Amino acid sequence: MSEEETSDAVTALHDLSAVDMIAGFRAQQFTPSEVLEEVLAHIARWEPHIKALYAFDPDGARDAAKASTERWQSGESSKPLDGVPVTIKDNIATKGVAVPLGTTTTRLVAAEADAPPAARLREAGAIIFSKTTMPDFGMLSSGLSSFHPLTRNPWDLRQNPGGSSAGAAAAGAAGYGPLHLGTDIGGSVRLPACWCGLVALKPSLGRVPIDPPYVGRVAGPMTRTVDDAALMMSVLAKPDRRDGMSLPPNDIHWKTLDKPARKLRIGLLLDPGVGQALEKDVRDVAVKAAKAFEGAGAVVHEVKGFMTREMLDGLDNFWRARLWDDLSKLPAAERGKTLPYILNWAEAGAKLSGVDVIRGFNTTMAMRAAAAPLFADIDYLISPVSPVVKFAAELASPLNDPARPFEHIAYTVPWNMAENPAISINGGYDAEGFPIGVQIIGRRFDDLGVLAMAKAFETLRGAQRPWPCPPKS
Structure with missing residues (x-):
């Protein structure tokens, strides 16, 4: 019987949520070793086609799974994720593994x-x-990299998974286990989640400590279900002294995701004020999501975007100068190994004045100041994640133009700079069955509320299409 035929009858172990895996381990229905072997076999079928992994270590994983299996069988397991397979983005350091940052x-x-x-x-x-995998320095929303092979989208191998958490999104959609960790400084977990049909939370800044910390930079879960994202957050959201922006200890009950929509005030943002034009399919999905909440008793009204050309171009200048600072220190031969699109983009930073760069940085504060008043009148905000449904796998960005690199992040980047929690969750599909994400944003520090709204939407959105299966050849 084929994998497609069995998927309707019994959920394959590699497709189980982390919550269900833990329950199965506890009930001794299966072991971490059995789960891992199914995940590894599934990866063998998918990976030649999507190229999502770096530093793949099946032997080390087997040793860890064996130890976990022994703990569960002896009744000694007390760890919240004991035996659950997880991937981690290239740029998040793991002991003993090099961190290439996606670049040669x-x-x-x-x-x-x-x-x-x-x-x-x-x-x-x-x-x-x-x-x-990830693109060079994480500065693309694409699976294109000078170090890693081209990462493709499991829903359609001709299409881009997005980025910069490209491999994490592709792995999640393909079923490489339930939990994947990415990073986000302008949309880098939400955009690939949008294009791969996943759930991805960009937490409030400092909720998940990170090293090295930076303005707007966070790490966040990428999963198939909201419950799994909440489970990851219960582990990730613990203070760490290495991050000077780490939030203090909290007593958030991450499993408490019951939040009735009735009487909530929800804003619908369809025009951020700048960037690429919103495609009709994306607009329709966002409007449908808002109407679903309205049908559940929420009060929904459309709100005006606050992003400006000056903000987006200023951020562009700041980030160009920031990367050029790193690249300019390299010998010319080494610098030339950078992905041409990224090098072309960063070189313009050399021509910026100090005042240009400071003005660019100041737009991060302008975004924060402009975002805050929205939440005086609403509890949550719904918007698209990306203005476009999809783009070709070989492209560096939807427009593929280093002179206009960030036209597709106007819905996502303001929440990095304003530090609000924001989640991407699948809201529907285009005519060809390609996923389209919806974004839900909450007040600063209301990470639990955003997860609860996404959990409610999982019920409101209706049935989802089956996850993609590996090609037969």
Whole structure:
């Protein structure tokens, strides 16, 4: 019987949610070793086609799964993720593995320690069996990289998975286990989740400690279900002194995701004010999501976007200068190994004045100031994640133009700079069955509320299409 035929009758172990895996381990219905072997066999069928993994370590994973199996069988397991397979993005350090940042210009040196998010997952018993791919320096929403092979979208191999958490999104959609960890400074977990049909939370800044920390940069879960994202957050959201922006300890009950929509005030943002034109299919999905909440008793009204050309171009200048600072220190031959699109984009940073760069940085504060008043009148905001449904796998960005690199992030980047939690969740499909995400944003620090709204939407959105299966050849 084929994998497609069995999927309707019994959920394959590699397709189980983390919540269901843990329940199965506890009931001794199956073991972490059995789950891992199914995940590895599934990867063998998919990976030649999508190229999502870096530093794949099946032997190390088997050792960890064996130890986890013994703990569960002896009744000694007390870790919240014990035996659950997980992948971690290239740029999140894991002890003993080099961190190439998606680019051939990086000197490959084994990391001396786990970065905070990786440490929390390992402490929780998760089996880190691989890292995942990303584009050069994380500065593209694409599966294109000068270091990693081209990563493709499992829903349609001709299409891009997005990025910069490209491999994490592709792995999640393909069923490489339930939990995947990405990073996001302008949309890098939400955009690929949108294009791969996943759930991805960009937490409030500091909710998940990260090293190195940076303005707007967060790590967040990428999963198939909201419950799994919440489970990951219960592990990831612990303070770490390595991150000076880490939030203090909290008593958030991450499993409490019951939030009635009745009487909630919800804004619908369809025009951010700048960027690529919104495609009709994306607009229809966002409007349908808003109407679903309205049907559940929420009060919904459309709100005006606040992003401006000055904000987006200023951020572009700031990020160009920031990357050029790194690239300019390299010998010309090494610098030339950078992905041409990225090098072309960053070189323009050399021509910016100090005032240009400061003005660019100041737009991050302008976004924050402009975003805050929205939540004086609403509890949550619904918007598209990406203005476009999809784009070709070989492209660096939807427009593929280094002179206009960020036209597709106007819905996502403001929430990095404003520090609000924002989640992408699948809202529907185009005529060819390609997923289209919806974004739900909450007030700063209301990560639990955003997850609860996404959980409610899982029920409201209706039946979902089956996850893609690996090609037969």
